[in-house]
Amino acid sequence: xxxxxxxxxxxxxxxxxxxxxxxxxxxxxxxxxxxxxxxxxxxxxxxxxxxxxxxxxxxxxxxxxxxxxxxxxxxxxxxxxxxxxxxxxxxxxxxxxxxxxxxxxxxxxxxxxxxxxxxxxxxxxxxxxxxxxxxxxxxxxxxxxxxxxxxxxxxxxxxxxxxxxxxxxxxxxxxxxxxxxxxxxxxxxxxxxxxxxxxxxxxxxxxxxxxxxxxxxxxxxxxxxxxxxxxxxxxxxxxxxxxxxxxxxxxxxxxxxxxxxxxxxxxxxxxxxxxxxxxxxxxxxxxxxxxxxxxxxxxxxxxxxxxxxxxxxxxxxxxxxxxxxxxxxxxxxxxxxxxxxxxxxxxxxxxxxxxxxxxxxxxxxxxxxxxxxxxxxxxxxxxxxxxx
Amino acid sequence: xxxxxxxxxxxxxxxxxxxxxxxxxxxxxxxxxxxxxxxxxxxxxxxxxxxxxxxxxxxxxxxxxxxxxxxxxxxxxxxxxxxxxxxxxxxxxxxxxxxxxxxxxxxxxxxxxxxxxxxxxxxxxxxxxxxxxxxxxxxxxxxxxxxxxxxxxxxxxxxxxxxxxxxxxxxxxxxxxxxxxxxxxxxxxxxxxxxx
Numbered sequence: 364x365x366x367x368x369x370x371x372x373x374x375x376x377x378x379x380x381x382x383x384x385x386x387x388x389x390x391x392x393x394x395x396x397x398x399x400x401x402x403x404x405x406x407x408x409x410x411x412x413x414x415x416x417x418x419x420x421x422x423x424x425x426x427x428x429x430x431x432x433x434x435x436x437x438x439x440x441x442x443x444x445x446x447x448x449x450x451x452x453x454x455x456x457x458x459x460x461x462x463x464x465x466x467x468x469x470x471x472x473x474x475x476x477x478x479x480x481x482x483x484x485x486x487x488x489x490x491x492x493x494x495x496x497x498x499x500x501x502x503x504x505x506x507x508x509x510x511x512x513x514x515x516x517x518x519x520x521x522x523x524x525x526x527x528x529x530x531x532x533x534x535x536x537x538x539x540x541x542x543x544x545x546x547x548x549x550x551x552x553x554x555x556x557x558x559x560x561x562x563x564x565x566x567x568x569x570x571x572x573x574x575x576x577x578x579x580x581x582x583x584x585x586x587x588x589x590x591x592x593x594x595x596x597x598x599x600x601x602x603x604x605x606x607x608x609x610x611x612x613x614x615x616x617x618x619x620x621x622x623x624x625x626x627x628x629x630x631x632x633x634x635x636x637x638x639x640x641x642x643x644x645x646x647x648x649x650x651x652x653x654x655x656x657x658x659x660x661x662x663x664x665x666x667x668x669x670x671x672x673x674x675x676x677x678x679x680x681x682x683x684x685x686x687x688x689x690x691x692x693x694x695x696x697x698x699x700x701x702x703x704x705x706x707x708x709x710x711x712x713x714x715x716x717x718x719x720x721x722x723x724x725x726x727x728x729x730x731x732x733x734x735x736x737x738x739x740x741x742x743x744x745x746x747x748x749x750x751x
Numbered sequence: 752x753x754x755x756x757x758x759x760x761x762x763x764x765x766x767x768x769x770x771x772x773x774x775x776x777x778x779x780x781x782x783x784x785x786x787x788x789x790x791x792x793x794x795x796x797x798x799x800x801x802x803x804x805x806x807x808x809x810x811x812x813x814x815x816x817x818x819x820x821x822x823x824x825x826x827x828x829x830x831x832x833x834x835x836x837x838x839x840x841x842x843x844x845x846x847x848x849x850x851x852x853x854x855x856x857x858x859x860x861x862x863x864x865x866x867x868x869x870x871x872x873x874x875x876x877x878x879x880x881x882x883x884x885x886x887x888x889x890x891x892x893x894x895x896x897x898x899x900x901x902x903x904x905x906x907x908x909x910x911x912x913x914x915x916x917x918x919x920x921x922x923x924x925x926x927x928x929x930x931x932x933x934x935x936x937x938x939x940x941x942x943x944x945x946x947x
Contacts, residue, residue, distance in 0.1 A: 404811055404812070404813040404815075405812070405813050405814075405815045405816045406816050406819075407815040407816050407818075407819050407853070408810060408811065408815060411810070411844075411848055411853070412848065415844055415845050415848050417848065436819065437819075438844065503816065504816050504819065505819055505820050531795070531817075531820065532816050532817045532819065532820040533817065534813035534814065534816055534817070536813065537791075537813070546793070
């Protein structure tokens, strides 16, 4: 094995947990690895430093790994993801004013994304009649699950995300401020930022994204394909260390929360982190709570094993919203980013983790996802990018 | 873009000193249309209003992700914007990331016209880093000076030495113990405080 430090970039978010715990709890050291974690401020920075080799590995948005491999939006660097650091974990929060407006239009259960999406369509139409500015939604990156989750949800209710509202990128630490001062009316972001907005009384959690999609690959452990080829043993050791860390987190959430809370790691209160790991979040300042076993999966339900169906679904969203052209080659490239074979090789023969989601995605509306027929699948959705 | 058109450059930087260094350099190099945005608020709207050909931004600025959106919302910009360096230009990317600078350039702007802008930004970012470094060193040198002077005062008083003798004593102790003279001085101060 190697004494060389492994330089790994991360963004201070709860779903960097497996990497942080692997480093700080000694699992990496037991694998003979010397992890040096670098806290970063933007996904562009993580991607660029990974792509040019300043980092050996990174905590990366799953769609960024795919976009990098396809050469979308930036230079083309093939990336492989042998480990999924998190499945789900985002939430959509809205300002109290937008929440009131949505509830006034709501016909049905506020936890039903179709009901809230239709209410959103009614609010959007009313604002247009009154000649008011379109609603603005914050998300974290053009190639992000947050972007696709917001779009999937609102389009289901008849809201065209490119015509009827504004979607803007905001660095996660700026989300809460932007909601407070009215620059955005809502946002979709990972933990801890929704909880921070709730605790300040300036936002309400409208949905966990697991209510929109039962399983959505959120962050991956990303390495350059060339690096993976040159360092198979180091990579396998890294996957094992992350795997042990993920299992530790699921079994020892309190201690994991304390580790993540350190100022040089995620740097928010351990209590807020624990809420996220438990999937039991305060959704309003008055103390109302919503729970989901699936709020954030770190290792449970086979979450850590990369699933190429997830990569295909993310690529399909890029096609749906005009970021990518549909081609068999691009689909194959996208799917090849997620590498269950590397995961299996690192961990030895293990039983394939099972979950009960029929198509691996579990969207709240639309047909089951079929990676073999993306064009046909997308045809079932009325709203999509015209130029795509 | 016609060859004689002015290249409009926007510098996005929260550090006024670095922005000034960049601006000055670009002006000296003949780029007259240079603007500086220091406020991250409503960044996209302001960039759209200026409609620059090149955006230069500090790599560690969290708003870089916001700029990346310009690739995506071409609906809102008249022209798509792409990162300067093309895929074959890995060396330039490396140099630019090492220096801490990131540049976004309107797609279609000739590479020969952009190269000097980027090269200049890289060297200015490096110059700024050196300046910061020097400043840090000067600061810590001043701190050390203060510590040494205080320790000298203590020795002069306690051991009835002249200023020169006190300094020589500290220096020879530092040499014997292979330590920095400032560290010896700090120990003298600490000891004196404990013995008060």
